Amino acid sequence: MHIIDHTTQRANFKAYMLGGGIGSLAAAAFMIRDAQVLGANITILEALPLMGGSLDGAGDAERGYSLRGGRMLTTDNYECTWDLFKTIPSLEHDGQTVFDETVAFNEKYKAHSMARLVNRLRAKMPVESMGFTMHDRAELLALSNASEEALGTSTITDWLSPAFFETEFWYMWATTFAFQPWHSAVEFKRYLHRFMLEFSRIETLGGVKRTVYNQYDSFVRPLQAWLQAQGVNFVAGCKVTDLEHTEQDGKFVVTAIQCQRAGAQERIVVNAGDLVFFQNGSMTDASSLGSMHSAPPALTKQDSGGWTLWEKLAQGRPEFGNPAAFNSSIAESMWESFTITLKDTVFFDKMKAFSGNEPGTGGLVTFKDSNWFMSIVLAHQPHFANQGADVQVFWGYALFPDRIGNFVAKPMSECTGEEILRELCGHLRFDLDAVAKANCIPCRMPYITSMFMPRAHSDRPLPVPKNSKNLAFVSQFVEIADDVVFTVEYSVRAAQMAVYELLNVDRAVPAIIPHDKSIKTQFEALVKAFK
Incomplete structure (x- = not known):
């Protein structure tokens, strides 16, 4: 268990987290654990009634349960996620962390x-072969070796021929990670490298790990309980509408937070030295539920303000990214x-x-x-x-x-x-x-794979933009070299990077393990590609 030395904690410092998703929760934990920030000095503002953002899980046996999604896990990657959950106590197993109980669970259920x-005849298909022709292999190799500069804003279909999308590999890779042919070639390439270990076992999903329960119960609840025990303030039903700001020495400085709560407008002053962490964009923005007797309503951008604040901040500030690259085509996301x-x-x-x-x-x-x-x-x-x-x-x-x-x-x-x-x-x-x-x-x-939309490198802000003094971006829509969106890891890594940079934490963010550089992994992937 990680012991916190309260005698060295920073007393006159406040942090505000805009959005209650895993990125904000992780940032709060890293501030307390690694930067000695008092939990009572951290406030998390969330528009919904519950924390957790896209890592949700709700309902009961009578009304029916509901999960918007579940993110794939692996203990071979996810360096920052496990660095965090190695210090978060389990809610059900005394003396164990969330990491401990997850490892034990996956040892038991492999x-x-x-x-x-499964094909149209309800027959289980043989999947030992990836179904590649030599042409498919050559194209896939060219895409995986191309630089991100060369790939630019191109799509997967710009690099791979139509026949590729009929291979066993594509059926399995696309559904494991939710790729569409029109998605970003850069993101597809990143996945090929980040999850090269999974290439050779994609048909058995042998590298996939699972939490004991859904990820809300297994990740969000224990993390939130730990943060509450540290005194973190959780404010649900609070929608942030704007950030008042000024410039100091050419840097963007947030001076106040405007929000709506219980039908009233509120203003939170951000003093010198305080920090603001903003979850820009949301993959589950404007999502809607149906029932046994009704289809989900077809909500659009007009039905939700999930993108509005980012759009306001990015206007005239290219360092803050370009939300239009991600939220302009519901049909494709x-x-x-x-x-x-x-x-x-x-x-x-x-x-x-x-x-x-x-x-x-x-x-x-x-x-x-x-x-x-x-x-x-x-x-x-x-x-x-x-x-x-x-x-x-x-x-x-x-x-x-x-x-x-x-x-x-x-x-x-x-x-x-x-x-x-x-x-x-x-x-x-x-x-x-x-x-x-x-x-x-x-x-x-409508925006569940908006992170995969073709985009330029400049369309995503850095976790801490170079022109920002006290504002960090913590979400799936920031730029982290070599890592992959649509993972819990991406949000947690963004949070850790932002906290360590803004608070000058003397501890390295865990490095991405370069499995794709391993001769053994490369050889196994090559063998698999020729089966």
């Missing part, structure tokens, strides 16, 4: 998918997920018999020929801390929700939970009796 791809709550074991029993995997060991099952490009995953149960023994929960998503289904003659985005269940059972050839007691809650997310 990932080895036996039904990674939207997909839909669904969470299914079951009151009997029929569906899980049928899936175990079909896949050969116990829940929590199989990872994604992707229906390769699904018009919606749909996948599901059955986690170890219980998946929620408050889930009863007679309840089972699983999650799924589809990358093409705008297309007509194979079994339901509607786009997924217009489907109710009941219709999504019918489409799923059609692909599995299950009778609807398997989901007779199911509650399916669909979730539409």
Whole structure:
């Protein structure tokens, strides 16, 4: 356990976190742990009723559970995430940290998918071969070796031919990481390098690690509990609308925070020496839930202010990035997920018999020929801390929700939970009796892969822009060399970098482990590419 020396803590310093996602929570923890900031001097302002941002998990057995998504984890990477959670106590295991309990859980339940791809005949496809031709290999090598300057704002389809997107590799890589063909070639290249270890085991998902429960219960709740014990102030239902600022010696300085709370406008003075950490942009902005009998409302940018403040700050300040690169095309950044709550074991029993995997060991099952490009995953149960023994929960998503289904003659985005269940059972050839007691809650997310949109290097601000004195950006929309967005690690690394820089912490941010430089890893990837 990390002991905090309160005698050396900074007393006359305040920090304000704008947004209650994992980036802000992590920044608060690093300030307390590594910069000796008093927890009582840190305030987290969140517009929603709960902290956690995109790492959410809500509901109960009666109303149905809901997860917008789940992020892939690995203990071979995620250097900053585990550096943090090695010092956050578990809520359920005395004397253990969150890292300890996660490692123990993954030792007990090892990932080895036996039904990674399923075809239109409900047959499990052989996936030992990646399905590459020599042309595919040459193109993939050229993309992975190209500099980010050469890749520029190009898309994946600018570098890879149409046939590539019919390979077994693409079906598995795209659904594991949620890539679309029109996404950024730079981001795709970064993933190839950052997760080169996973290339050789992509068909079994052997490198994927899981938290004990969903990531809200396993990451957010223990982290928030620790921060509360340190005296951190949490203010929910508070929407930040503007930052008053001035310039000092050519640097941007926040002087006050304007926010709305309980229908009233408030103003928080930011004194000299205080710091502001801003979560710019959100992958789950304007997301909406449906039900068994209704499709999720089609919300747009006009329905949410999640981008507004970043747009205000970036206007005329190129060092603060370019939000328009990410939020201008919902059609290219939207997909839909669904969470299914079951009151009997029929569906899980049928899936175990079909896949050969116990829940929590199989990872994604992707229906390769699904018009919606749909996948599901059955986690170890219980998946929620408050889930009863007679309840089972699983999650799924589809990358093409705008297309007509194979079994339901509607786009997924217009489907109710009941219709999504019918489409799923059609692909599995299950009778609807398997989901007779199911509650399916669909979730539409218009900006869920907005981080993957083609962008220039300058479109993302640094965690601490060079022209900023007391404002840091902590989110999926900052620039961190060599690391990959759409991961918990990216937000945590941005938070650690920002805290250490602004507070001159004499401790190095954990380096990205260069697995892609390992001769063994390169050789295994090469062998896999030629299978």
